[in-house]
Amino acid sequence: xxxxxxxxxxxxxxxxxxxxxxxxxxxxxxxxxxxxxxxxxxxxxxxxxxxxxxxxxxxxxxxxxxxxxxxxxxxxxxxxxxxxxxxxxxxxxxxxxxxxxxxxxxxxxxxxxxxxxxxxxxxxxxxxxxxxxxxxxxx
Amino acid sequence: xxxxxxxxxxxxxxxxxxxxxxxxxxxxxxxxxxxxxxxxxxxxxxxxxxxxxxxxxxxxxxxxxxxxxxxxxxxxxxxxxxxxxxxxxxxxxxxxxxxxxxxxxxxxxxxxxxxxxxxxxxxxxxxxxxxxxxxxxxxxxxxxxxxxxxxxxxxxxxxxxxxxxxxxxxxxxxxxxxxxxxxxxxxxxxxxxxxxxxxxxxxxxxxxxxxxxxxxxxxxxxxxxxxxxxxxxxxxxxxxxxxxxxxxxxxxxxxxxxxxxxxxxxxxxxxxxxxxxxxxxxxxxxxxxxxxxxxxxxxxxxxxxxxxxxxxxxxxxxxxxxxxxxxxxxxxxxxxxxxxxxxxxxxxxxxxxxxxxxxxx
Numbered sequence: 001x002x003x004x005x006x007x008x009x010x011x012x013x014x015x016x017x018x019x020x021x022x023x024x025x026x027x028x029x030x031x032x033x034x035x036x037x038x039x040x041x042x043x044x045x046x047x048x049x050x051x052x053x054x055x056x057x058x059x060x061x062x063x064x065x066x067x068x069x070x071x072x073x074x075x076x077x078x079x080x081x082x083x084x085x086x087x088x089x090x091x092x093x094x095x096x097x098x099x100x101x102x103x104x105x106x107x108x109x110x111x112x113x114x115x116x117x118x119x120x121x122x123x124x125x126x127x128x129x130x131x132x133x134x135x136x137x138x139x
Numbered sequence: 140x141x142x143x144x145x146x147x148x149x150x151x152x153x154x155x156x157x158x159x160x161x162x163x164x165x166x167x168x169x170x171x172x173x174x175x176x177x178x179x180x181x182x183x184x185x186x187x188x189x190x191x192x193x194x195x196x197x198x199x200x201x202x203x204x205x206x207x208x209x210x211x212x213x214x215x216x217x218x219x220x221x222x223x224x225x226x227x228x229x230x231x232x233x234x235x236x237x238x239x240x241x242x243x244x245x246x247x248x249x250x251x252x253x254x255x256x257x258x259x260x261x262x263x264x265x266x267x268x269x270x271x272x273x274x275x276x277x278x279x280x281x282x283x284x285x286x287x288x289x290x291x292x293x294x295x296x297x298x299x300x301x302x303x304x305x306x307x308x309x310x311x312x313x314x315x316x317x318x319x320x321x322x323x324x325x326x327x328x329x330x331x332x333x334x335x336x337x338x339x340x341x342x343x344x345x346x347x348x349x350x351x352x353x354x355x356x357x358x359x360x361x362x363x364x365x366x367x368x369x370x371x372x373x374x375x376x377x378x379x380x381x382x383x384x385x386x387x388x389x390x391x392x393x394x395x396x397x398x399x400x401x402x403x404x405x406x407x408x409x410x411x412x413x414x415x416x417x418x419x420x421x422x423x424x425x426x427x428x429x430x431x432x433x434x435x436x437x438x439x440x441x442x443x444x445x446x447x448x449x450x451x452x453x454x455x456x457x458x459x460x461x462x463x464x465x466x467x468x469x470x471x472x473x474x475x476x477x478x479x480x481x482x483x484x485x486x487x488x489x490x491x492x493x494x495x496x497x498x499x500x
Contacts, residue, residue, distance in 0.1 A: 002168030003231065003256070028232040033256045038239040045245040049238065052245075052252055054160040083157065130168070 002130050006057040007035045009046045014064040015039050030121040043073040056131045062092040072105035085131050148179045167267040177270050184276035189283045191297040194307030196289025199333035201240035206381035208244045211282050217249035219275030222286040226256040262296035263287035298326040299411035302404050303391050307331045310339035315346040328391050335367035
């Protein structure tokens with residue numbers, strides 16, 4: 001019930017957001033409400049925005065190579081704020097050998113260049129439900 | 140669902156951001172039982188100053204809001220921001236990009252920012268903004284900034300929800316006649332000519348200041364202030380000019396209080412909150428029931444075949460529902476100013492229908 005809300009964010013010192021914008025636009029056309037926060041975000045800013053926006057998904061884009069620090073940091077901070085139910089996914093220039101590391105750190109999916117956009121939308125539809133369905137028990 | 144209501148209210152009153160954002164979401168999605176919380180919160184709200192920012196797409200609303208957040212932070216006030224962008228009429232999705240201009244404040248304590256999609260509502264707002272204002276007010280925000288989606292000439296609904304309306308204009312959008320047209324130009328308490336470094340800015344400022352521009356919004360004279368904002372890339376000059384905007388908002392507030400106009404603004408907002416609630420609970424639930432039972436389809440068929448007409452049909456529905464729905468007309472006249480019906484056009488139909496009904500009874 002309700003439209004899924006997705007935040008697309010670029011953590012760290014990476015100003016290359018063409019991919020993030022293309023994805024944001026595609027998710028809009030797929031019927032999601034997409035909050036785009038732009039480049040150069042700290043994990044703390046991303047997490048606070050995710051809570052205030054009550055998103056179901058945070059999609060992190062990183063092309064700078066700092067994903068091994070930034071992505072897990074976002075998951076950890078969300079957990080600390082009692083928002084571990086928010087699904088975190090990632091994309092960008094991510095070497096395959098990092099996939100297991102990121103998965104272990106709570107990144108639910110990683111999408112690298114060449115992934116059809118429809119695959120990302122389909123993954124979200126399959127794996128994400130509106131958070132707080134048991135909203136009476138919000139923490 | 141009553142279970143947990145008091146708990147959620149408590150958390151919001153203590154300023155818990157996640158509880159507030161979740162409740163806003165529940166309102167947007169019309170989760171059953173959530174209005175119980177708004178009912179409770181209403182009695183804790185009423186302290187915040189509510190400021191609306193509107194203007195055409197790309198005029199600089201979000202940039203101005205970002206600047207105002209900075210100005211109010213300096214004074215130690217806590218700030219809630221509600222910003223609206225359009226939903227796609229095709230996919231139902233939305234790209235909410237206002238935060239892009241506000242994100243420098245995303246980590247600042249006391250600043251709460253929430254983006255909304257219009258979700259099919261016309262007028263530049265979301266159906267949930269009225270309740271969201273109540274939530275942020277009850278949370279203890281001193282200042283609430285409401286930013287509309289990019290607005291056109293008749294998107295005046297923002298005035299229903301706020302104490303002060305800032306209308307952002309930019310140079311090059313037309314001649315002096317645009318300035319005296321009805322609609323959005325009439326709701327401004329403060330005009331802001333943004334991008335004032337661009338050619339034509341002085342013309343707009345002249346058009347706004349030379350004409351006798353007395354606002355009629357409350358039947359009490361107030362000549363809207365005209366300010367300008369320079370290129371936001373010149374950060375220092377922009378920040379100084381924004382401080383001037385914040386001071387102008389204070390001037391307007393003081394003028395309203397000193398000249399007894401503030402009560403009229405409070406009544407205007409209360410009127411539209413009530414009107415929205417009635418619209419939702421009476422009209423909304425009635426239409427939902429007629430759709431669910433399939434009655435509406437049968438009625439449409441009768442009207443198409445000209446076995447019946449829309450007004451008689453509506454009359455029959457109201458009789459069968461056993462209620463008098465003469466709720467919208469007389470109150471509207473006394474609310475003062477800005478009597479344009481809001482939201483989705485249904486309400487306008489409602490109002491007209493009420494007159495018909497009153498006449499028939």
